[in-house]
Amino acid sequence: MPEAPRRWPGVDVLEQLVHPRRIAKVDHILGQRIASVTAVFENIYDPHNVGACMRTCEGFGLQDVHVITAKHGYKTPTTITKSADQWLTSHRWETTESCVAALKDQGYALWVADLEAEETLADLPVEGKIALVVGNEAEGISAAIRDAADKRYILPMAGMVQSYNLSVALAVSLQQVVPVRRAQLGGGGDLPLDRQWQLRRRWLEHGMRNAKKVRAAYEAEAEQTKTTGSDT
Numbered sequence: 156m157p158e159a160p161r162r163w164p165g166v167d168v169l170e171q172l173v174h175p176r177r178i179a180k181v182d183h184i185l186g187q188r189i190a191s192v193t194a195v196f197e198n199i200y201d202p203h204n205v206g207a208c209m210r211t212c213e214g215f216g217l218q219d220v221h222v223i224t225a226k227h228g229y230k231t232p233t234t235i236t237k238s239a240d241q242w243l244t245s246h247r248w249e250t251t252e253s254c255v256a257a258l259k260d261q262g263y264a265l266w267v268a269d270l271e272a273e274e275t276l277a278d279l280p281v282e283g284k285i286a287l288v289v290g291n292e293a294e295g296i297s298a299a300i301r302d303a304a305d306k307r308y309i310l311p312m313a314g315m316v317q318s319y320n321l322s323v324a325l326a327v328s329l330q331q332v333v334p335v336r337r338a339q340l341g342g343g344g345d346l347p348l349d350r351q352w353q354l355r356r357r358w359l360e361h362g363m364r365n366a367k368k369v370r371a372a373y374e375a376e377a378e379q380t381k382t383t384g385s386d387t
Contacts, residue, residue, distance in 0.1 A: 163352055168373035169359045169366070181358050188218045188346040188354075192336055193263065194325060195221040195288040197251060197300055206240070207322035208289060213239035215329045216337075218346055218354070221246045221286070223254050241361060244354075251299045258286050264305035266332075267296055268324055270317065272307035276328060279306050281335040287328050289321050 170178060194212050199205050205222065212220050220243055248254035258265065263286040266279070288304070290296035301307070310319060310327055319327065337343070346354075360366035 162348065163355070164348075165352075167356055167359055168377060169356075169363070169370055172363065172369070173359050178359070181355060184216075185346065185351040185355055185358075186343055187216050188344040188351070189216050189333065189336060189340075190218055190344070190346045190350070191284045192217055192329070192332055193219045193221060193258075193284075193286045194329075195223065195254060195258070195265075195286050195300075197223045197254075197288060197297060198291045198294075199289065199321065201292060204292060204321045207320075208325050209243055209245075210239040211322050211326045211329065213242050215326075215333050216344060217243070217329075217333075218350075219244050219246060221248060221254050221258070223248045223251050242358065251297055255299070255303045259303075265300070265303055266306045266308065266328075267300055267304040268310055268328060269296060269301060269304070269307040270309060272309040274306070274308050275311055276308050276331045279308060281332055281339070285332060285336075287325065287332065289325050292321060 196208055222245055224247055263284040265286050267288045288300055310324055
């Protein structure tokens with residue numbers, strides 16, 4: 156992967172310990188991350204489904220996911236995530252109302268897959284910030300989410316079954332929304348640079364034993380060198 160032009164506000168001390176190809180991959184992926192599309196998982200009780208949805212979101216280049224835990228609590232996703240959860244920023248909410256309020260305050264429109272909807276995704280213009288909602292396995296979306304939704308859509312099906320698996324339904328939705336959003340962004344992402352920098356520091360730690368201690372030691376040494384140099 157070609158090395159991207161350096162755009163960071165500083166130099167991370169861990170860069171000297173991480174292979175340049177991995178650094179280049181991290182930098183490239185961060186530049187492709189999308190903040191203006193996010194996903195909401197409302198009261199999903201099976202951690203396998205949570206993990207599968209997270210893996211889907213990470214694969215499409217989303218950074219944030221919102222997990223509402225009012226009914227079933229939060230269970231750490233299983234290995235089905237393939238470590239996707241460590242690259243995502245997961246926001247947990249104890250109530251649907253608090254999650255909806257926060258997303259609305261941030262300017263997101265709630266798009267909800269609903270069997271009672273009349274429009275399909277193809278009917279909806281992709282614009283602004285969008286939060287795609289995935290409902291419970293048995294009950295689907297809650298009345299609170301349905302009432303708060305800015306757009307409701309149905310996923311067309313040609314078979315006898317009524318609905319897709321949760322992660323499949325999410326993937327079908329993202330496949331229609333994310334490419335359009337990327338095209339609007341010129342082919343890249345829209346994650347602010349300060350967030351990219353924060354994530355980059357965390358991502359470079361993944362796979363490194365005692366990474367936080369190593370970072371602290373290197374930073375302390377760099378600060379000591381800087382102080383000693385200024386005294387001479």
